[in-house]
Amino acid sequence: MCSISGIIVKENPISSKYSIDMMRILKHRGRDNSGLLIDEDVIYFEKFDDIKDIEKEEIKNITLGHNRLAIVGRYGVQPIPNEDESAWIVCNGEIYNYIELRDYLKQNHEFRTDSDNEVIIHLYEEEKLNEIDGDYAFALYDKSKNIVILARDTFGVKPLFYVDRKEYFAFASERKALWHLLINIDGLDKDLDLLNKEIKRIKPNSQLIYYLDDDRFEIIEEFKKIKSNYMSQHDYSTAKEYLDKALKRAVLKRVRGLDRVGIICSGGVDSSLIAKLSSLYCDVILYAVGIENSEDIIYAERLAKDLNLPIRKKIISEDEYEKYVFKVAKAIDEVDLMKIGVGIPIYVASEMASEDGLKVVLSGQGADELFGGYARYERIFREKGAEMLKEELLKDIKNLHSVNLERDDHCTMANGVELRVPFLDEEVVEIALSIPVEYKISELRKKILRDVASKYLPDYIAFRPKKAAQYGSGGEKIVYKVAKKFGYSKKKINEFLDLLKNKIIN
Structure with a gap:
């Protein structure tokens, strides 16, 4: 399992240090390796000391951060792109039917990793995200549509939180990473109740679609339908x-x-x-x-x-x-x-x-x-x-x-x-x-x-x-x-x- 985090800049650029700080705060969730997308660049690394120069850069559009706890696959470093790198994903999750999905998807898609999470980005291309059987929270950046999709599994086994502020929109696997932004960018007091009040959760079985062109988002709930009566007639x-x-x-x-x-x-x-x-x-x-x-x-x-x-x-x-x-x-x-x-x-x-x-x-x-x-x-x-x-x-x-x-x-x-x-x-x-x-x-x-x-x-x-x-x-x-x-x-x-x-x- 892993941590995911990211920042979407609304107006003026923001220091990339904030996105890296969020990853540091969440490193306990993924001790094996890390990856960061900053606008058009993607960096993979093991130690934060290796990317000190990156902290001096600015985020002009978006970041996606990932800390990986390697369980499935040896070559599953994230963010993961699709074939032409027009879409990228970071995911905290396990996809339990990934072997079956991979067999189906490889007819039309080329896989870059052996990670179970990669099936998600190709299911998205096929408009079949409802085929996922797993516990997950992911962020998917579609460059061609200029949107970011945040999604959470059916019952909310994996967490995902977000804040929507005047200067930025940000998400993370744990609230403590978002506290850091609220305190250091927005200047909020170190008051637990106040900070948590500003943070919202992505609900289970839902998707938040963020439109980067005009900095607005919509939320789709009850993404997957759950049956609750098909056994009622059985003895x-x-x-x-x-x-x-x-x-x-x-x-x-x-x-x-x-x-x-x-x-x-x-x-x-x-x-x-x-x-x-x-x-x-x-x-x-x-x-x-x-x-x-x-x-x-x-x-x-x-x-x-x-x-x-x-x-x-x-x-x-x-x-x-x-x-x-x-x-x-x-x-x-x-x-x-x-x-x-x-x-x-x-x-x-x-x-x-x-x-x-x-x-x-x-x-x-x-x-x-x-x-x-x-x-x-x-x-x-x-x-x-x-x-x-x-x-x-x-x-x-x-x-x-x-x-x-x-x-x-x-x-x-x-x-x-x-x-x-x-x-x-x-x-x-x-x-x-x-x-x-x-x-x-x-x-x-x-x-x-x-x-x-x-x-x-x-x-x-x-x-x-x-x-x-x-x-x-x-x-x-x-x-x-x-x-x-x-x-x-x-x-x-x-x-x-x-x-x-x-x-x-x-």
């Missing part, structure tokens, strides 16, 4: 079979070509099922994180022993609490009690994976929203009925990017590790949304998923009651402990969070 047994097969395919896509992957494992049904299915196709290592006596570590260790899977655990000691609270807040670019609490085990697990030389980890993110895992879903079902619950689940899937996915991406990429989430595979989502809610919530929540999982996992995992991540790992307790160390009680937690805001912006 329980058939729906379970469809779901089982779809989950296997989703996992296989995400581990194809990899010898080994990490699993962020809480010992709950979602991550444990992903761990077991992944182990069918490649070697896996489970990563379990928590405080002393946390349930997540206890269950994950028992699972690893029963399935004969390797596991690395980390019990976060009290003298590490402060370090991880500040690191997670800085990684996610915002200060939110729940997000930090959940983010801590994800950050620490990916830190261990990075130490082990892994570049890819998988998690069970998305399963609760698809299959009714939270208590509030059960209340809605009992009090307001199936249709209202179906609407709530769909709404939560569409909002998952801002609630969970951006946090998880930032926590793993802070350690140079890419997160993949099989439950948010398009086929799995379409099946889950089509399944009658009565199959999900009956005598227990996530019933159909648990029944699928019981085929692969011990019952103590398949039917383990849901416990929120921040409680199972002790993440929220860590935040309160650090607040107390700084002199803030639970009642004054918001004052501690304000302190955190100042810390991560300075």
Whole structure:
């Protein structure tokens, strides 16, 4: 996975140093190599010291920046052009059907790299971008039409943010790169809430088309249509079979070509099922994180022993609490009690994976929203009925990017590790949304998923009651402990969070 960033100049030229600074700020997302398009020139490099002279140049039109974390392909340095260099792309993503797409596209196109991302630019030429099956955020510069297209995957697994200012338009994989512009070009104060208020996100399943001729843009939403009713007439047994097969395919896509992957494992049904299915196709290592006596570590260790899977655990000691609270807040670019609490085990697990030389980890993110895992879903079902619950689940899937996915991406990429989430595979989502809610919530929540999982996992995992991540790992307790160390009680937690805001912006 990677970082992308760029600046479009509206009137007066801007120093190229700002675009290079954005790439520096995001280098943790792509440690292998970098590339930068500045107007008509393209430079590829490994160290920023190699391009010091470039910082003296000015941007007259546009820049596209890319830091690469090499996973697919040895020769995939970006930006990548089409054959006549009339279009260029930078992408943060994995295209899971790129082999099939490449076979189709090579009849009419010449490929310059072995990167999965290159198929995007040729699909664009064929007007078939909706054929992409993957997790991605990309920027595509079409010189012939003088437009830039910013796009994000169907459910927002990969992040993309932008600012539209008087002098420039800019985009980046993380908000912290845009803070730099707002502070140093626009002169805004170092106020986290103020800065984030100025930054907008590209919504999932949408495209922003920027017209350079007159410095305006339009946004196309719901780019790809998601089916949500084609399974509604199937009986329980058939729906379970469809779901089982779809989950296997989703996992296989995400581990194809990899010898080994990490699993962020809480010992709950979602991550444990992903761990077991992944182990069918490649070697896996489970990563379990928590405080002393946390349930997540206890269950994950028992699972690893029963399935004969390797596991690395980390019990976060009290003298590490402060370090991880500040690191997670800085990684996610915002200060939110729940997000930090959940983010801590994800950050620490990916830190261990990075130490082990892994570049890819998988998690069970998305399963609760698809299959009714939270208590509030059960209340809605009992009090307001199936249709209202179906609407709530769909709404939560569409909002998952801002609630969970951006946090998880930032926590793993802070350690140079890419997160993949099989439950948010398009086929799995379409099946889950089509399944009658009565199959999900009956005598227990996530019933159909648990029944699928019981085929692969011990019952103590398949039917383990849901416990929120921040409680199972002790993440929220860590935040309160650090607040107390700084002199803030639970009642004054918001004052501690304000302190955190100042810390991560300075």
